[in-house]
Amino acid sequence: MxxxxxxxxxxxxxxxxxxxxxxxxxxxxxHWYNKYEKALHEVHATEKQITLPTGSIINYGEVENDKPPLLLIHGQMGIWEDYALVMPELGKKWHIYAVDVYGHGESSHDESLYYLGVNGDDLIWFINNVIGKPTVVAGYSNGAITAAYVAAYGGGNIAGVVLEDPPVFSTEGEGWEDSFAYKDTYKPLHDYNKSDKTECWEAYYLRHCYWGQLYMKNAMPGIADYAQKYHDKHPDAAVKIGYLPSSIWYVFEYAIEYDFAYGERFYDLS
Missing domain, CATH: 1.20.5 (Single alpha-helices involved in coiled-coils or other helix-helix interfaces)
Structure with a gap:
């Protein structure tokens, strides 16, 4: 006993x-975002907006100091705060400007702006008129494509460029439909745009994402159902899935500030 x-x-x-x-x-x-907020507070990052002569708005975060300027351009479905965790280190050597790409965050949401030349030219304007001195431009993913454009056509105020994982193969479509980005993001996004949208994007994505079909096929329907139930209870908030690592679903935080028409420009290679 x-x-x-x-x-x-x-x-x-x-x-x-x-x-x-x-x-x-x-x-x-x-509460994964707490560490982002802590980092932004540590470097005294401030959020600002500038209205271009065309009326378009570029929203950006700035870490002010007397260091050389660094322009950061986030990737698909991101926002400028994506860079929060590296800002404390970068801020030691750089005056940081991190922008919201058109169709993301609080920059202008207008389909006519979702083209490389338009966004690139407006960021060149931003460098010349807001920063006003030679700038290093760094971009991640599709932000790196934009950074390459800015570096190519930006003139004398471009001091250097850093391209992080740029999907340059996609610009001409070689092997595009066999790429992970196409199968996991742009195809599901396009199909969602064409669907009746009876479920939220987060649930739809989890039900159809490529990585889920490869590695967790049997589990994905249940996870998608959970995401839908969360959305139904919190329709104005980002979907959170506490039992999965936030590294899987943290991008849902930014989806509520993302124009899905932006993704169509990648799907059709325009």
Whole structure:
């Protein structure tokens, strides 16, 4: 009898510890953005907007100091705060300007702006008129394509360029439909745009994402259903899935500030 009691006590302790550990894990996942806010506060980043002569608005974050300027251009479905975690280190050597690309965040949402030349030319204007001195331009993913354009046509105020994982192959369409980006993002996004949208984008994506079909095919319908239920309860908030690592779903935070028409320009290679 005594042995049974000891075993039960051990089981209860293990269950209690497991519950506590899982609760901490869940809390940290749900509050993943806290570390971003801490980093932005640490560098005293301020959010600003500039209206171009055309009336278009570029929203951006700035870390002011007397260092040389660095312009950061985020990737698909991101916003300028994507760079928060590297700003404390970058801010030691750079005066940072991180922009919201058109169709993202609080920059202008207008389909006529979702082209490389338009966005690129307006960022060149931004460099010449807001920054006003030689600038290093760095972009990630499709932001790197834009950075390459800015570097090519930006003239004397371009001091250098850094291209992070630029999908340059996509600009002419070679192998585009066999690429991960096409299968995991642009095809599902296009299909969602053409659907009756009976479920939210987050649920639709999880149900059709390429990586999910490769590695977690049987689990994805349940995860998608959970995302839909979360959306139904919190229709004006970003979907959060506490039992999965936030690195899987953190982009949902920015989807509510994303114009899905932007993705169509990649799907049709325009």
């Amino acid at each position: 005594r042995v049974i009691k000891i075993i039960l006590i051990i089981i209860l302790i293990i269950a209690a510890v497991g519950t506590i550990v899982f609760s901490i894990y869940w809390y940290r996942n749900i």
